[in-house]
Amino acid sequence: MADPAPSPRSAAWETLAAVMSDVRALGGAVSLLQWDQETFMPARGAAARGDQLAVVQAALHERLTSRAVAEALDRAERDADGDPDRAAALRALRFDHERAARVPQELVRALAQAQAEGIDAWKAARAERSFARFAPSLERLLALRREQADALLPMLERRAQAQPEEAAPERAGGPGGRGLSRPPGKIEPYDALLEGYEPGMRVARLAPILQRLAGWLAPVVAAIDAAPAPEDGFLAGRFDAEAQWSFTLELLQALGFDPAAGRQDRSVHPFTLGLDPGDVRITTRIHEDQPLSAIFSTLHEAGHGLYEQHLPAQDRRSLLCAAPSMGLHESQSRLWENLVGRSLPFWRAFLPRLAARFPRLAGVAPEDFHRAANRVRRSLVRVEADEVTYNLHIALRFELELGLLRGALAVRELPEAWAARSEALLGVRPRHDVEGVLQDIHWAWGDLGYFPTYTIGNLYAATLYAAAARSLPGLDEALARGELAPLRVWLAERVYRVGRRKDAEEIVRDATGEGLTDRDFERYVKTKYGALYGLSLAG
Structure with missing residues (x-):
């Protein structure tokens, strides 16, 4: 007897499901090529690597x-009620x-080629200490990203018209919180x-968030700047x-980063690429005259790595096996680097x-x-920056990127614009x-x-850590x-294993009772650095 034909829903x-599995596999292949790069x-492999990435990304x-895919999505979405995991996977897809679909395949290929060439040009420019060596590649990348943004804008505008603006600030910040909700505003290419x-x-x-942070961080930096510096x-x-390398490996073991997965x-700029929960690649960099650099870059990337290794492995062939945003991902790198790695305990x-x-x-002494x-x-240098000044580095980059996308700043003007804003902000x-x-x-x-996802990550990190400390009274x-497992398990249960079933702010709100707010971060910074420098930073 022949098997019955599958229902339209199951078909x-x-x-x-097959598409998502292929997308995950192809995405892993792209990550592996980039990691090797x-x-x-x-x-001399840059040109060929550009060709390889262009082909694989075009296939993806x-x-x-x-x-x-479009037709199957329409059919499956009509029948997904009652299965929350399936509904979440369909939303992600x-x-x-x-x-x-809004971006032409020719643009996908062109971007892959330009990225490979851009990496090569950037490395050469750093070796020569000359932005002019990199500028033509950046011009090309900027033009392609503008083309991509133009292709996506109608979709964002249509969505904005169909959905009401986010409601009261209480929804974003939690009961009694200082919420960072979204005011109405025109959609623009940077979005x-x-x-x-x-x-x-x-x-x-985003802009008001960064403006507010800069507003209260500036006097904090000034007060600390006037205080005696600690002995180092x-x-x-x-x-x-x-x-140093040996110590970073010991840190990874203590954190619970699985070397079998x-x-x-080492790389010029530390990064993390997750091919699968069973295959996560991280890098660090080592300077013999800067011993803290390798320590904190390893802790930072290990935070990303722990997230990737603890994603729901049962969903590895689904789009649910991913973080819902880079801001939430960066919250984990910043949490382990700073809230843990820069703590006295x-x-x-x-x-x-x-x-x-x-x-x-x-x-x-540990205190010293x-x-x-x-x-x-x-x-x-941003990656070596302390917690207090770090978000000012992000504000600088956000301003320059916004200027580039709005056409108010030319690539050739970047070095001077960077220097001027660095002087003003930092x-x-x-x-x-x-x-x-x-x-x-x-x-x-x-x-x-x-870049803004780093600041979003800093805010989420402070809120998550405060909630973890309330839930784990013996955390310090x-x-x-040297027992880091209790915190790792707490985060895995509430953040990592959720994957893409919920959006980032919903995950944080479920874990902490708060959405995106700078209240916990401000309290953390002013309390910690007021004590370290003998200052009254409250208010």
């Missing part, structure tokens, strides 16, 4: 945007399908790129690179282990190391392009719109014993 779902690829785009990293976020909501002379001199390598546990490799630190690790400086001016406009890899990827004592 549509089976079609989409940044770690072990020979210098074609699979995601076919007419069969609908979002990705609609964004991809189209920003949404690729932070779905639903708009310039109209014990961090001067040469710290053997291999001993990932690896750490953490160094009570790990300073003796570091001193075992560097005996010169054997006589340093903690103060040195949290020294606030008006610094030039009080320091770069001496050369590597300290300024060439320091980040993001523009070499064409990742315009990504556990950290001081």
Whole structure:
């Protein structure tokens, strides 16, 4: 007897399940090519790597945007009621399908080629300390991203007309909170790129967040700047690179990063790529005269890595096996790097282990190391910046990106614009392009719109950590014993394993009772740094 024909509902779902599985596999192939590009690829491999990425990304785009996918989505969505996981997967696929379908495949290929060439040009420009070497590649990437934004804008405008603006601030900030809700505002090209990293976020909501942060951070930085700086002379001199590397591996083990499901390598700019919960690649960078750099870059990338390794593995062939936004992903890198890694309990546990490799630190008290690790400086380089000034670095990049997308700033004007805004926001001016406009890899990827997710991540991180501390009364004592598992498990249950079943702000609200707010971050910064510097920073 022949098997019965599948129902239209099951046939549509089976079609989409196969599509999602292929999209995940192709996305993993893209990530693997990019990881190799940044770690072990020979210098002369850039041109071929551009060809390879263009072909694979075009195949991914074609699979995601076919007419069969659109038709199956329409059918499956009508019948998804009663199955929340299936409904969540369909929402994720609908979002990705609609964004991809608006972008021509020729543009996808052109972007892949331009990104590969951009990375190569950026590395050469850094070696030469010359933005002019990178400028033509950035011009090309900017033109392509504008084309992408123009293609996506009608979709965002249609969605804005169909959906009411977010309601009262209480919804975003929680009961009694200072919510950061979205005011009404015109959709603009930057929104189209920003949404690729932070779905639903708009310039109209983001700009006031950054303005408010800069408003209360500026006097905090000024007050700290006028106070005596902590002693950190014990961090001067040469710290053997291999001993640093060994310590970063010990940190990964303590954090619970599974070496059978990932690896750490070295790169010019640290990054994380998750191919699958069972294959997560992170990198760090080591400077023998800056021992904290490798420590905090490893903690940062390990935060990303823990998220990737704890995504719902049962959904590995589904779009649910992903974070819902880069802001939420960055919350984990910033939480482990700063809320944990720059805390006194953490160094009570790990300073003796570091001193075992560097005996010169054997006589340093954890309290003194903690103060040195949290020294606030008006610094030039974002990835080395302290918690207090970090968001000012993001404000600088956001202003420049917005100027580029609005046509108010030309690529050739970037070095001087960067230097001027650095001086205004941070009080320091770069001496050369590597300290300024060439320091980040993001523009070499064409990742315009990504930087604000770091600030969103900082805000989410403070809120999540405050909630974890309330739920885990012995958290400080556990950290001081080097026991990081309780916090990791708390985050895995409430954030990592949710995957893409909910949007980022909903996940944070469910875990903490708060949405996107700077209240917890402000309290954290003013309390911690007021105590470290003997200042009254409240208010």
